[in-house]
Amino acid sequence: MLVSALALFVATDISEVYVADFRTENKESCRPSDVDLSRSQVQDFFGRAKSVEPRVLHDHYDLAPCFIQGTLKYRFRACEWEVRAGATGSITCGKRIEYFVCDTCADLFARNSK
Structure with missing residues (x-):
């Protein structure tokens, strides 16, 4: 699997965002409301995030x-995405x-931000 910080990433080239599912590795400490983003919020x-190397993350x-x-x-290519509560x-x-x-x-992760 290739991993790299995409210096040329252009957020405006993202289209057709679809929110499919919520997942958690700890049901006690992390709930759907902790990361309840709409398509436009994703x-x-x-658009606001910066691309980083895995080591920085x-x-x-x-x-x-x-x-x-x-x-x-992304640029007309089908991709998968993930956004975590943090x-x-x-x-x-x-x-x-x-x-x-x-x-x-x-502000995107604040309760009742929708």
């Missing part, structure tokens, strides 16, 4: 145990995975 998340950010996932098109995420297009962090997205 698109906004990736691992060393400097907490990986929340719950996330939402779905599909989107304002981290990823986009997978084929064998390429891009990791994202968003330090300015707290």
Whole structure:
């Protein structure tokens, strides 16, 4: 699997965002309401987020145990995405995975932000 920070990632090239499912690795500490984003909020998340190397994500950010996932098109290519409650995420297009962090997205995760 290829992993790289996509310096040329252009958020405006994202289209057709679909929210498919909520998943959690810890039902006691992480609930659907912790990451209850709409399609437009997911698109906004990736628009505000910055692409980072996996090591930066691992060393400097907490990986929340719950996330939402779905599909989107990036430059007309079908991709899968994931956004975690801790304002981290990823986009997978084929064998390429891009990791994202968003330090300015707290409002998206606030309760009743929809």
